[in-house]
Amino acid sequence: MPLVVEKIENGTVIDHIPAGLGLKVLEILKIDRTYGARVALMMNVPSKKIGKKDIVKVEGKQLDEKAVNRIALVAPNATLNIIRKANVVEKKVVQLPKELLGVSKCPNPQCITNLEPIETIFRMENSKSSKYRCGFCEMAFEANELLL
Template sequence: MQKKLQVEAIQDGSVIDHIPAQQGVKILRFFKFTQTNEKITIGLNLPTHNGEGKDLIKVENTFISDEQANQLALFAPDATINQIKDFKVVKKFKVQLPDFFIGVLSCPNSNCISHNEPVKARFYVNKGTELRLKCHYCEKSFSRTFFNELD
């Protein structure tokens, strides 16, 4: 007998699927989803067809904007977002990394001018073999994994 996992459907909101395992909680913190009164369903380390785990987040009455989807790509580059209205998927799309981020992350370089001046941190995205983010101000380059390890 095959077991089937069931997760409650949401009437209106967003479902973020195909999040790499261990990234779901970081995404909840980053987007401050837990600071709302909306119902959130979280699946951590769920099984996938290829044997690797994945995380899943459902947030009621919250719709992920294109800008948020781009930011989400830092944590989950292969994530899919489903917009739900009246229990039906009305829009489904994959996240995409933008060419740059402004005001999303802080520069890890403590000597960077972005820490002491009234400017928003700005990073350029280098989508080479290993994704790297380069600070506009200090021009230092950091791997995505470095930012993913920050809590």
């Protein structure tokens, strides 16, 4: 029997998150026990597209561009459904951006961005890879390394 989860009135549904990473997405959205509105996390939902997936539903949350970019780093194929008055008013597929400005810390502890208060910048190596190069220390990292 399918698991029924209440619909949300206004907010965001993040679908097609790789199984096991739903909690990470909640962390990215800074949702913890102090968040007052309804939140649903469904884990290991069967998916024709990716085998198993996680789904996150958050009442009352609009995602800004930085949040969307951070989600793209862990769930590059996630889809966002924007819900208003219980209807999907917008659907978008997240995409790894060409440039990440101030989105994450540089994993290189020697990087100047970790020693001084400088906003980080990472640029995608080429359109096919999910590798990014730091604009300061020039080291390259996988997209998912940038969130550790």
